[in-house]
Amino acid sequence: MTIEFTCDGEQVQVPDEGRTLLEVLRDVVGVRTLKDGCSPQGQCGCCTVLVDGQARVACVTPARRVRDREITTLAGLPDDERNAWADAFTECGASQCGFCTPGIIVRFAGLRAKEPDAPVDKVHRALAAHLCRCTGWQTIVDAWDHYGQPISERDFAQAAQRAELEGGVAQDVGPHVALGEGGFADDESPLESKVAVRDGDGWSVADTLHAAREQAGKIQGRRTTAELDYPISVAAGDWDVRLQTTWIEPAYLETDASWAAPGGVAASALGNGGAFGSKLDSPVAEVAVQLAAEHQAPVRVLFSREDTVRLGPKRPPIAGGVNADGTGMLRVASTPGIAEAIAAVAPDVTVELIDIPGPATSADVRGAGWVEAAVLLAAARGETGTMTSPSGGSATADFSDGTLKISVDAGQVLDEIVLRSYCIGAAHMAYSWVMNEGLVVDSDGIVHDLTVRSFGVARASDMPRVEVEIIESDSDPVNGSDAVFAAVAAAVWMSQDTPPRWPVNP
Numbered sequence: 001m002t003i004e005f006t007c008d009g010e011q012v013q014v015p016d017e018g019r020t021l022l023e024v025l026r027d028v029v030g031v032r033t034l035k036d037g038c039s040p041q042g043q044c045g046c047c048t049v050l051v052d053g054q055a056r057v058a059c060v061t062p063a064r065r066v067r068d069r070e071i072t073t074l075a076g077l078p079d080d081e082r083n084a085w086a087d088a089f090t091e092c093g094a095s096q097c098g099f100c101t102p103g104i105i106v107r108f109a110g111l112r113a114k115e116p117d118a119p120v121d122k123v124h125r126a127l128a129a130h131l132c133r134c135t136g137w138q139t140i141v142d143a144w145d146h147y148g149q150p151i152s153e154r155d156f157a158q159a160a161q162r163a164e165l166e167g168g169v170a171q172d173v174g175p176h177v178a179l180g181e182g183g184f185a186d187d188e189s190p191l192e193s194k195v196a197v198r199d200g201d202g203w204s205v206a207d208t209l210h211a212a213r214e215q216a217g218k219i220q221g222r223r224t225t226a227e228l229d230y231p232i233s234v235a236a237g238d239w240d241v242r243l244q245t246t247w248i249e250p251a252y253l254e255t256d257a258s259w260a261a262p263g264g265v266a267a268s269a270l271g272n273g274g275a276f277g278s279k280l281d282s283p284v285a286e287v288a289v290q291l292a293a294e295h296q297a298p299v300r301v302l303f304s305r306e307d308t309v310r311l312g313p314k315r316p317p318i319a320g321g322v323n324a325d326g327t328g329m330l331r332v333a334s335t336p337g338i339a340e341a342i343a344a345v346a347p348d349v350t351v352e353l354i355d356i357p358g359p360a361t362s363a364d365v366r367g368a369g370w371v372e373a374a375v376l377l378a379a380a381r382g383e384t385g386t387m388t389s390p391s392g393g394s395a396t397a398d399f400s401d402g403t404l405k406i407s408v409d410a411g412q413v414l415d416e417i418v419l420r421s422y423c424i425g426a427a428h429m430a431y432s433w434v435m436n437e438g439l440v441v442d443s444d445g446i447v448h449d450l451t452v453r454s455f456g457v458a459r460a461s462d463m464p465r466v467e468v469e470i471i472e473s474d475s476d477p478v479n480g481s482d483a484v485f486a487a488v489a490a491a492v493w494m495s496q497d498t499p500p501r502w503p504v505n506p
């Protein structure tokens with residue numbers, strides 16, 4: 001039995017093996033522009049394609065259902081349209097790592113075909129089917145408006161330098177990134193590769209993702225109804241201000257992936273950025289080398305979204321209280337390097353590391369520890385003031401009348417579009433963290449929120465307007481968005497009158 005359909009104008013015939021449209025397109029037809037950010041959860045939008053002109057998420061669409069229908073992926077949009085979207089996204093800084101972008105462009109193309117002048121609320125509604133962890137949404141809405149408009153002359157090498165400073169790992173900048181060609185590990189793997197997925201504490205290896213997952217058992221992917229837990233507390237004391245936070249999932253869109261050929265070097269799980277300090281210790285590359293040697297064949301090693309949530313490092317929960325004179329106490333889930341990170345901005349705050357059951361935590365996650373300390377100190381003083389990150393970047397933020405006004409000094413700007421994009425992305429990440437985000441972990445340390453929608457990442461329609469002022473400077477370029485992240489977290493919390501727990505609206 002076979003399934004026939006049209007993919008990007010070509011007639012395609014594939015075996016009918018019960019696979020999803022996403023698997024068939026990526027692993028049989030070989031279209032790697034559409035991405036897998038959460039399959040089979042159907043919640044991130046990275047795998048969006050047009051089926052007879054209607055946007056559909058391919059990871060929950062059985063390939064059988066598209067028999068004799070017309071599929072359009074990003075690669076199959078007419079050249080002028082595809083390039084106009086790539087230019088608009090690049091010009092607005094609407095694509096950083098680029099993992100979410102192909103799906104969003106495909107949905108925008110479907111919307112534009114029906115309603116080229118769709119107003120912002122319709123654009124927000126279209127984006128509700130997607131997740132972007134990098135750009136903060138506003139730049140994406142700007143890209144919708146910028147479609148077909150002129151673009152600036154840019155030095156993409158300098159833009160990439162700025163992106164690397166902000167994201168912490170090498171990152172390409174240019175229209176190819178928006179087109180899904182940022183160089184993600186799994187995109188480069190040969191079609192004939194075997195696939196390895198987690199199976200208990202080991203790996204299930206098979207010829208296809210479908211077969212490997214069947215062998216390993218069902219991927220659950222669920223959201224719990226349990227309440228968020230605050231595993232650390234601080235004794236009531238005479239603090240000017242107090243704060244308790246919970247576990248935070250980094251929620252990067254490209255789940256951990258790698259591949260290797262026998263005797264070869266494994267593809268880096270760090271892809272094109274987008275993980276903001278996560279994935280640095282991901283095991284997938286090492287496993288790919290081992291399994292390729294064992295099976296004497298190229299092997300792709302893929303985490304599902306559930307694996308990434310269970311096994312990836314989290315922002316550690318804290319509890320603390322500080323005073324306006326800079327003294328205080330912060331109790332933090334035991335995390336290597338976190339005490340030093342806090343001491344860098346709050347030398348008079350006593351840090352206590354607490355051993356609690358739960359997922360791994362990391363001080364590499366954006367601003368971990370020092371941002372909480374800096375925000376507490378700002379709130380105790382009663383003003384956000386200027387936040388300076390350990391890397392030397394500084395920022396201020398004001399949140400009033402529904403607008404977040406940010407000013408940032410990151411040394412030489414290098415590329416204004418990229419720096420602005422990262423500042424807006426950091427503002428979104430901070431706003432989302434203070435207001436909405438949390439990961440349910442029970443008292444035995446078991447993670448319960450396992451879908452990509454479980455962590456409360458703020459949607460486009462949730463976000464206030466962000467205005468960014470970039471201060472010109474001749475000094476060496478440094479990361480600026482981490483200082484923005486701290487300044488916005490403080491401004492948002494203080495705008496809510498510093499309630500003692502984050503998220504403010506779980």
Ligand code: FES
Nearest residue numbers: 037043044045059
């Ligand atoms: S991979 Fe299909 S919606 Fe996330």
Ligand code: FES
Nearest residue numbers: 096100132133134
């Ligand atoms: S650009 Fe959207 S997730 Fe990275």
